[in-house]
Amino acid sequence: MIETVGLGRRFEGTVAVEDLNLSIKDGEAFAFLGPNGAGKTTTVRMLCCLIAPTTGTAYINKLDLRDAESQLKIRQSIGLLPENPGLYESLGAYRNLDFFARLYGVSAKDREKRITELLKTLNLWDRREEAVGKFSKGMKQKVAIARALVHEPEYIFLDEPTAALDPEAAKTVRDFLLELKKEGRTIFLNTHNLDEAQRVCDRIGVLRTRLLAVGTPDELASRFFGRATLFQLREVRPEHLQALRSMPNVLDVRQEDSSLIVQVSDPKHDNPAIVSRLVAMGAEVSYVEEVKRSLEDIYLKLVGGG
Amino acid sequence: MRLRWDKVSTIVRKEMAEYRKNRYILLTLILMPLVMCTVLPLVYVIPITLLSPPPTDQPLDLSIRVEGLLEDQQLVNVSINNYRIENVELVNCAVGSCEIVNCTIYSCVVSYSNISDSQASSSIISHCNIWSSTTINTINPGSVFLGVESELEQNLKLIVNALLLFILLIPSVLPTVIASYSFVGEKLSRSLEPLLATPTTDLELLMGKTMAILLPTVLITWLSAIPMIIIVDVVTQPLLGYFLLPDEIWLLAVILIAPLFAVLSVLLNVVISSKVTDVRSSQQIGGIIVLPAIAFFIITLVGLVILSLTNMLLFAAIILALDALAFYLAVKAFKREEILVRWR
Ligand SMILES: Nc1ncnc2c1ncn2[C@@H]1O[C@H](COP(=O)(O)OP(=O)(O)O)[C@@H](O)[C@H]1O
Ligand SMILES: [Mg+2]
Numbered sequence: 001m002i003e004t005v006g007l008g009r010r011f012e013g014t015v016a017v018e019d020l021n022l023s024i025k026d027g028e029a030f031a032f033l034g035p036n037g038a039g040k041t042t043t044v045r046m047l048c049c050l051i052a053p054t055t056g057t058a059y060i061n062k063l064d065l066r067d068a069e070s071q072l073k074i075r076q077s078i079g080l081l082p083e084n085p086g087l088y089e090s091l092g093a094y095r096n097l098d099f100f101a102r103l104y105g106v107s108a109k110d111r112e113k114r115i116t117e118l119l120k121t122l123n124l125w126d127r128r129e130e131a132v133g134k135f136s137k138g139m140k141q142k143v144a145i146a147r148a149l150v151h152e153p154e155y156i157f158l159d160e161p162t163a164a165l166d167p168e169a170a171k172t173v174r175d176f177l178l179e180l181k182k183e184g185r186t187i188f189l190n191t192h193n194l195d196e197a198q199r200v201c202d203r204i205g206v207l208r209t210r211l212l213a214v215g216t217p218d219e220l221a222s223r224f225f226g227r228a229t230l231f232q233l234r235e236v237r238p239e240h241l242q243a244l245r246s247m248p249n250v251l252d253v254r255q256e257d258s259s260l261i262v263q264v265s266d267p268k269h270d271n272p273a274i275v276s277r278l279v280a281m282g283a284e285v286s287y288v289e290e291v292k293r294s295l296e297d298i299y300l301k302l303v304g305g306g
Numbered sequence: 307m308r309l310r311w312d313k314v315s316t317i318v319r320k321e322m323a324e325y326r327k328n329r330y331i332l333l334t335l336i337l338m339p340l341v342m343c344t345v346l347p348l349v350y351v352i353p354i355t356l357l358s359p360p361p362t363d364q365p366l367d368l369s370i371r372v373e374g375l376l377e378d379q380q381l382v383n384v385s386i387n388n389y390r391i392e393n394v395e396l397v398n399c400a401v402g403s404c405e406i407v408n409c410t411i412y413s414c415v416v417s418y419s420n421i422s423d424s425q426a427s428s429s430i431i432s433h434c435n436i437w438s439s440t441t442i443n444t445i446n447p448g449s450v451f452l453g454v455e456s457e458l459e460q461n462l463k464l465i466v467n468a469l470l471l472f473i474l475l476i477p478s479v480l481p482t483v484i485a486s487y488s489f490v491g492e493k494l495s496r497s498l499e500p501l502l503a504t505p506t507t508d509l510e511l512l513m514g515k516t517m518a519i520l521l522p523t524v525l526i527t528w529l530s531a532i533p534m535i536i537i538v539d540v541v542t543q544p545l546l547g548y549f550l551l552p553d554e555i556w557l558l559a560v561i562l563i564a565p566l567f568a569v570l571s572v573l574l575n576v577v578i579s580s581k582v583t584d585v586r587s588s589q590q591i592g593g594i595i596v597l598p599a600i601a602f603f604i605i606t607l608v609g610l611v612i613l614s615l616t617n618m619l620l621f622a623a624i625i626l627a628l629d630a631l632a633f634y635l636a637v638k639a640f641k642r643e644e645i646l647v648r649w650r
Contacts, residue, residue: 011647048503051643072308076505084496088320090327100464104318131327144630147500 001026002047002155002188004029006056008044008162016042018210019056024203026154029177029187031197034207041083043207044157047188048080059234060155076104079148081158085140089133091144093124096132097150104151111150118146122176138169145176156180159190174200194295204295221293224301226251226263228273228291233258234284243281244274261291307509316636317506317514318521321488323532325522328491334483335526343471347537350465355458355545432458435548462542466550467613469538470559471603473531477568479574487581488519502642506639512640516572523568531560558618566625571595573632580639580648598628 001043007020014082024030032040045051047058049071061077063070070289094115101111101128119125122142127135132143141161148156158177162170177200181187191197197204198217205214213220233240238260244253244262249270264270272290325331377397384404391411399419406426413433422442492498501511535551542550552560578591 045646049642050499050502050646068307072505072507075503078503080500080503082496082499082503084499086325086498086500088497089495090324091320095323099316099320100500100504103313103501103506105505144500180415 001062002058002060002186004043004047004056004058007043007046007053007058008055009039009046009051010054013022015209017207020207020211022205022211022214024186027184028203029181029189029201031189031191031201031204032207033191033194033197033204033299035192038303039206039209040207041159044080044159044188044190048078048157049074076151077154079151079153079156081141081144081148081156081161083159083163085144087132087140087143087147090131092129093119093132093135093146094128096143097146100147101150106151114150114152115146118149122146136169138165138172141165141169141173142176145173149180153185153186153255155186157188157190160192161189162193162196163191170196194299198295206299206302207248208303213298215235217295217298220295220298224293224298226265228261228263228293229267229274230289230291231260231262231274231278232286232288233278234261234286236260237283240278240281240283243277247274247277250274307592308507309509309513310506313506313510314517317489317511318518321515322517322522324488325484325518328487330346332482332485335480335522338479338483339476339530340528342476343532343534344537347469347470347534348541350469350497351462351538351541354461355463355484355541410577416598433546435546459546462546462550466538466556468603469534470556470613471599473527473534473560474564474567474599474603475596476527476530477564478571478599481519481568481571482593482595484519484523485572485575485579488515489576498645502646508641509637512636515640516569516576519572519575520565520568523572524565527564527568530561531556531564551560554615555613555618558615558622563618563622563625566622567599568599569629570625570632573629576636577639580645598625 002022004020005186007022008018009016020027020043030044034040042051046053047060048064049065052066058065060074063074065071065074088099089242091099097118098111101115119128122145124139124142124146125289127139132140135143135195141164145158145161145165148158161177162173174196177187177189181200187201189197189201203214203216204220206212206220215223236255240260241253241255244250244260245301247270249264249266250262251265252261254261262274264274267290275285275288325335374393375395375397376399379396379399380402381399381404386404386406387408389406391406391409392413394411394414396416396419396565399416401419401421403422404424406424406429409426409429411426411429411431411434415434416436418437420442421439433459468604474517492501506514531552535556538551539549566632574595582591
């Protein structure tokens with residue numbers, strides 16, 4: 001379990017992250033969503049015990065990351081994929097992974113088994129001896145991901161794993177993340193790709209220095225936009241709008257072409273009354289459907305981009 | 307802070323693997339010592355041996371020549387004037403209260419003998435050697451038979467001490483080159499962040515980096531001393547009649563002071579590398595590290611300090627103290643937090 005308590009970090013003047021309170025369960029896939037400079041990398045670095053928080057703290061597996069002895073244990077249980085792959089470019093993929101496996105204290109037997117397995121899964125086995133400097137971006141990223149996994153960490157932190165990749169390589173990486181999720185590992189994914197967050201993760205936290213919102217995509221949708229329902233009519237007349245606005249449970253009514261978008265707090269309870277009312281006024285209802293809010297709408301609303 | 311040597315050795319081996327793939331590091335490791343230990347001794351020693359005149363007979367009256375082997379003899383109260391003594395070998399002799407005045411003594415050897423209450427004056431003595439013998443109350447025995455060193459010998463010793471400077475430059479310069487490529491390379495390729503994320507302590511990382519530079523440096527310094535000694539001896543032995551190197555000062559310098567220098571250089575480079583971001587400025591600042599070596603030898607060459615065993619030990623102690631200071635600074639500079647925040 002990852003738990004942050006008032007976690008914050010300042011850099012001479014700039015506040016990178018402030019008052020972060022978060023709790024991530026074991027086995028959960030969590031996405032940290034935010035624009036550039038939102039403090040995603042800073043947060044991950046704090047959680048990996050690379051830099052110290054200036055305020056608050058965090059507990060990983062109940063270990064306080066301010067404690068020096070705990071830091072070693074925390075790092076042991078974490079696999080980090082940083083923003084840059086940062087491989088030893090003159091060395092081969094196998095050698096790169098072997099070095100890290102040794103530092104993580106993986107036994108000789110497990111080392112060989114694990115590295116072979118990872119390289120084969122990632123389709124790099126045939127090129128394991130080649131200097132990785134010659135690899136494409138996507139291949140380097142795969143080696144870097146394998147590096148984060150050689151010691152079978154409980155927690156995996158990925159800092160914008162697909163940001164620098166072409167769509168095909170990005171898809172390979174994403175599919176691999178889904179595999180990891182199936183294995184039941186706890187995933188912490190930094191991204192500014194909404195689609196990626198939604199596809200890979202169970203829960204999303206929107207960050208801009210402060211945590212603006214956190215929840216499943218559906219929760220976020222209903223929290224920030226209420227539950228909206230679309231009533232498609234043959235023809236919308238002004239009195240329809242007026243009538244609906246005067247109903248007690250209706251929060252908001254908008255007209256879009258020949259549709260009425262109606263927000264109520266409890267659609268199950270309130271929608272039948274709306275339909276009856278419209279029909280009573282002689283409106284011809286063609287169909288009724290729930291309005292799905294995309295993550296993008298929520299995100300833009302939160303970070304104030306549109 | 308914890309220090310586990312298996313982690314350190316893992317880092318050292320990885321670094322070595324990287325050096326092997328780095329053309330610049332390899333070239334420096336091979337070429338610089340090669341030049342220092344072969345070209346320089348030849349350039350310095352040969353002119354000296356050519357320039358110094360062979361020991362000649364004037365201005366002495368050489369009426370009598372003495373040659374040959376004296377074995378199991380007792381020489382007491384012998385006074386020798388105006389002789390040329392050449393190719394004389396004293397073996398197992400007892401020399402007492404003897405005096406040599408106005409002689410040329412050339413290419414003589416004394417061994418397994420006892421010499422007491424004797425002196426040589428106003429004589430030119432060269433290409434002589436004395437060994438496995440005792441000298442009591444005898445003026446100027448030195449390494450030379452009963453006398454002062456020749457001019458050639460003095461010059462050669464000066465040059466040989468100057469060569470020591472080059473031997474000490476190797477452990478000062480090599481770490482600068484290796485460190486600049488290994489640290490700055492690590493910064494540029496951003497490979498430090500994943501390394502810092504591993505369950506190793508800052509001290510283990512520092513030691514790994516340090517040892518990885520230190521080991522090849524010390525090994526190469528030691529290896530390059532060997533051809534240097536051989537070249538000096540091959541060139542000078544025919545003139546001196548004995549092997550000039552290695553003497554105790556050289557042994558001390560190569561075995562003890564060179565590694566201490568290497569440690570200083572490596573640690574200061576760690577400190578410097580943690581403050582700069584490109585190869586060139588790291589090398590330029592790293593160049594400062596050779597200054598103590600050069601300063602010390604200018605002082606000795608000018609004659610302010612004599613290169614005696616005691617002075618060398620004192621020098622070693624000073625460097626050791628500087629090593630300790632540099633280690634303290636390096637430990638302070640080499641912190642995960644600092645490295646990540648600074649090296650952006
Ligand atoms: N080492 C540092 N020194 C100074 N400021 C920093 C440092 N690292 C990050 N920052 C600042 O902190 C803020 C958050 O950065 P970061 O965590 O990298 O954001 P993100 O990863 O979400 O793009 C930015 O304003 C950035 O300029
Ligand atoms: Mg970032």
